């Protein structure tokens with residue numbers, strides 16, 4: 001079970017312009033979620049990538065800013081999942097497909113909002129999708145909630161009940177650590193790619209799993225397939241594809257094994273991977289089959305690292321993939337200009353230079369503590385994540401308790417938090 005504490009805070013009644021913005025955005029958000037549900041029902045799927053592909057552009061067309069469109073897709077995915085999750089229930093035939101009833105509110109992704117604190121006063125700063133333009137919503141925070149509100153992270157939700165607006169904030173609570181407290185976790189950053197299969201950065205170690213040598217093989221395979229295609233030997237094309245898949249799988253087994261073995265040499269290792277959305281950026285371009293193979297192989301490699309780590313009792317956390325490739329690991333400056341060309345990193349502020357994949361792996365490792373605290377621990381052995389995380393100074397003061405809702409009538413499951 002996820003230990004998620006949900007704190008609901010009232011928004012001090014906003015002025016008319018803000019109220020209109022909230023209502024307009026909530027309407028568009030509900031429509032977008034409904035589009036997602038319609039698609040999920042039609043395609044009989046709750047697959048995030050598939051729904052994202054069709055629903056995201058629709059949501060944007062409804063006028064939703066990118067962050068909100070993404071959250072609308074997440075909300076539809078979560079609802080569709082909860083529906084399909086009941087398939088095994090004996091009452092499934094009586095369960096109707098979910099639809100939006102207008103009380104969805106507005107999902108706020110981590111980038112869409114910030115909580116600005118000034119002493120005892122809190123203001124929710126909400127992005128409008130236009131650079132530098134925000135809607136500022138002062139919050140009525142009871143004193144006893146102050147620390148929790150200040151620590152809120154992750155996805156949030158603005159919603160209306162009657163005439164009032166509320167914001168539901170998530171505070172992640174880690175599972176009870178079992179002994180071993182005081183041990184520092186070691187974060188092992190793994191950047192997975194297509195050209196270079198993986199770069200692993202751990203204290204005192206960098207491992208490159210280079211894919212350049214395989215590239216020849218894949219290009220050769222593509223050329224073979226083209227030739228078979230010309231001679232209309234689809235059987236040969238298919239056989240060749242199968243061969244390539246099997247070869248990639250064997251390679252993935254080797255790489256994932258080595259990554260997990262490397263991690264196992266550390267005390268209290270935590271493997272940090274990027275969340276899977278990363279593949280969209282990596283698998284751009286290329287021939288259709290190569291692209292398909294790439295994303296398939298990439299996903300498989302991620303899955304192998306995950307289950308091999310879980311088997312070895314090593315925690316895996318998933319870091320936010322945004323900015324990992326363009327942030328300077330030395331000074332923290334993040335801009336696209338730091339990547340003058342593919343494969344090379346050069347910080348425009350401090351001049352730091354390095355291999356782009358190595359830089360990404362370092363950034364991923366650095367995102368480990370945050371991912372461990374707020375992200376989605378991704379291991380069958382949650383206890384070991386708790387153990388590893390226990391030492392982090394950022395965890396100080398986080399009380400361990402069961403999922404506690406402040407008001408069961410106001411709280412509904414947070415968006416975008418898939419069940420483990």
Ligand SMILES: [Zn+2]
Nearest residue numbers: 328331347350
């Ligand atoms: Zn720099």
